[in-house]
Amino acid sequence: MQYLRSLFFNFQMYLAMVVLFIWFTPAAMFRRSAAYAGIRTYCRYVRWSAAWMIGLKSEIRGEVPKGEVIIASKHQSFFDIIMICSVIDAPRFIAKKELRRAPMLGYYAYRVGCVFVDRGKRGRAVQDMVAGVTDPNAPKGQLVIYPQGTRVAVDADKPYKVGVGALYTALDQRCVPAATNVGVFWPRSAVLRKPGLAVVEFLEPLGADLALEPFMAEIETRIESASDRLMLEAGFDAAAARAKGASGGS
Structure with missing residues (x-):
């Protein structure tokens, strides 16, 4: 039954994306504020529908970042993107180039x-990332980057990349680390x-x-x-799972 609910939830989630894209895009073409409004509306809708359709409730903890700031976030699935965008005012992401060609999202x-x-x-x-974020014509707001560079499974151990440190050094801004457990409930590649x-x-x-090396060490320690x-609060012992994987399951 939960699988069928998940299928229906996934279908209506993308249907809602199409409907809201049609609704907000005419205004978003002329006002960036309308684009932000469309993103927040969609993300809040997905959180709301997930709660009653599939029993996946969601909660934001800590102080929501405001103004010009870097958000260095753990990334486990599409849902952590949705949760972050549902609460921050002016999100912009460091994104893989393939996203540019994605319908609507791009x-x-x-x-x-x-x-x-x-x-x-x-x-x-x-180099391209630093040039893009330091462009004086670029929108101001909350710059979200995933230090591991991609979605990471809950039982995986992936190194942190220097890109987040390059941004931190170039922008001279505060950096807010963000942690999550969403992959326990919404795996990165499953229905x-x-x-x-x-x-x-x-x-x-x-x-x-901070200097680069202490910064990199500190955000990894805090986020992980x-x-x-x-994840342990959600019933999944990620540290034990990683240790078991490293030992070959013995």
Whole structure:
């Protein structure tokens, strides 16, 4: 039954995207504020519909970042993007270049000033990313980056990339780490959505005065430890799962 509910939920989630795209796009073409409004409306709708259709409630913890700030977030599935965009005022993301061609999503990503990078070209990707975010004509707001570069399964261990440190150094802004447990309920590549409480937690911000190496070490420690805590709260011991995987399941 939960699988069928998940199928219906997924269908109506994308149907709602089409409906709201048609509704908001004429205004969004002329006013960026309308693009933000369309994104927030859609994301809040998905959170609301997930709660009663599939029993997946969601909660934001910590102080929601305002103004010009970097948000370095754990990324486990599409749902953590939805949760973050449902509460921040002016989101823009560091996104893979393939998103630019995605129907509807690509247009809104472009409209709010997302920076598209080619993840296959590592050194060039970092240069393009820094150039995009420091462009004086780029929209101001909350810049969201996923330090591991992609969605990471709840039992996986993936290194943090230097891109977030390059942004932190170039922008001279505070960085708010964000942890999550959403992958426990909404896996990155599965249809089934599980009931429970998905959480995104904004942690204490780091000031703009750290050197690169201490900054990288600090955000990884904060994000990973907080995410493990949230996943354990949801009934999944991520640290034990990673240890078992590293030992070959013995």
